[in-house]
Amino acid sequence: MxxxxxxxxxxxxxxxxxxxxxxxxxxxxxxxxxxxHGYKYRLVYLVDGERIVGYDNERGKGDHRHRGGRETPYRFVDVPTLLKDFIRDVEQIK
Known part of the structure; x- marks a missing residue:
């Protein structure tokens, strides 16, 4: 194999x-x-070079998101849901 x-x-x-x-x-x-799950991802919303919202699954940390200066766990379901959740968070802040 x-x-x-x-x-x-x-x-x-x-x-x-x-x-x-x-x-x-x-x-x-x-x-x-x-x-x-079988995905590696990094999603970010930047304003003036500063991360405002971010989603990623860094090795050792697992699935999590960054929002408002806080890092919280994120429950990954699938890629469409990940994208929807990310855009929803960005829309709430922008």
């Missing part, structure tokens, strides 16, 4: 509100611990 590489699922970068949103989502061959 050969090694499966990560596959880019979604990538974006665009002006949004007072700043810009950026994101990348990869399908990975194995979960990024302690996450249990």
């Amino acid at each position: 050969g090694y499966m590489k990560a596959v880019l699922v979604h990538q974006f970068k665009q002006a949004y509100g007072r700043g810009r949103i950026e994101g990348v989502i990869w399908k990975v061959p194995e979960p990024v611990p302690p996450s249990r």
Whole structure:
């Protein structure tokens, strides 16, 4: 059985509100611990270079979000829900 590489699922970068949103989502061959799903992602809303909202699943931290200077756990369901939740948080702040 050969090694499966990560596959880019979604990538974006665009002006949004007072700043810009950026994101990348990869399908990975194995979960990024302690996450249990097969995705690696990083989504961010930046204003003047400062992260206002962010979602990611950094190795060792698992799924979490950054909002209002606080980091809280995030329950990953699927990619469409992740994108919807991220945009909802950005809309509430922008």
